[in-house]
Amino acid sequence: QVTLVESGGGLVQPGGSLRLSCSVVGRSIYAIGWFRHAPGQDRDTGEFVAFIGRNAGNTDYADSVKGRFTISRDNDKKMVFLEMNSLKPEDTAVYSCGVTSDYSDHRAHFEYTYWGPGTQVTVSS
Numbered sequence: 001q002v003t004l005v006e007s008g009g010g011l012v013q014p015g016g017s018l019r020l021s022c023s024v025v026g027r028s029i030y031a032i033g034w035f036r037h038a039p040g041q042d043r044d045t046g047e048f049v050a051f052i053g054r055n056a057g058n059t060d061y062a063d064s065v066k067g068r069f070t071i072s073r074d075n076d077k078k079m080v081f082l083e084m085n086s087l088k089p090e091d092t093a094v095y096s097c098g099v100t101s102d103y104s105d106h107r108a109h110f111e112y113t114y115w116g117p118g119t120q121v122t123v124s125s
Contacts, residue, residue: 001026002024002025002026002030002099002113002114003023003024003025003077003114003120004022004023004024004025004028004098004099004114004115004116005020005022005023005117006020006023006095006096006097006099006116006117006118006119007020007021007023007119008020008023008118008119008124009068009095009119009120009121010020010118010122010123011122011124012087012121012123013124013125014087014088014089014123014124014125015086015087016087016113016123017083017084017085017086017087018084018087019081019082019083019084019122020034020081020082020084020095020097021079021081021082021121022034022079022080022081022082022097022116022117022120023078023083024030024078024079024080024097024099024116026078026099029054029075029078030054030099030100030101031051031052031053031054031058031099031100031101031102031106032051032052032071032073032080032097032098032099032100033048033049033050033051033052033097033100033106033107033112034048034050034051034071034082034095034096034097034099035047035048035049035095035096035097035098035109036049036091036093036094036095036096036121037093037096038093039093039094039101043094043096043109043115043118044109046093046094046109047062047064048062048066048106048107048108049062049065049069049082049095050062050065050069050082050104051069051071051083051100051107052072052073052080053102054071054075054102055105056073056075056118058102059071060106060107062107064090065084065091068084068085068086068087069070069082069083069084069085070083070085071072071083077098080097082095082097084121085119087123088123089123089124091121091123092121092122092123092124093120093121094115094118094119094120094121095118095119095120095121096115096117096118096119096124097116098112098113098114098115099112099113099114100112100113101114115119
């Protein structure tokens with residue numbers, strides 16, 4: 001069993017920044033992905049945002065966030081972070097982190113076994 005909890009969401013103006021955190025409680029170190037979906041919609045309708053492997057040497061980003069978002073992790077604290085800069089109104093969504101493996105098709109929802117409840121990010125002036 002793995003429990004994930006996201007935090008750090010909120011309201012920010014266009015061009016601003018937020019740092020999301022994903023607390024991962026489990027027996028091991030896991031590869032983690034971030035996805036986002038529109039409020040009120042099912043999480044499986046959302047899009048891939050970013051991925052980080054267990055040793056942090058393997059990262060991947062959606063083209064829509066590349067150069068603006070940075071994923072990182074602290075394995076001692078069992079935390080994964082998503083630093084979001086130059087935020088745009090189209091980044092508004094519920095952001096969720098999930099557990100997968102280093103060898104999965106990490107851009108696909110079905111490759112994830114556990115998810116957090118999500119945190120809302122709203123980019124608006």
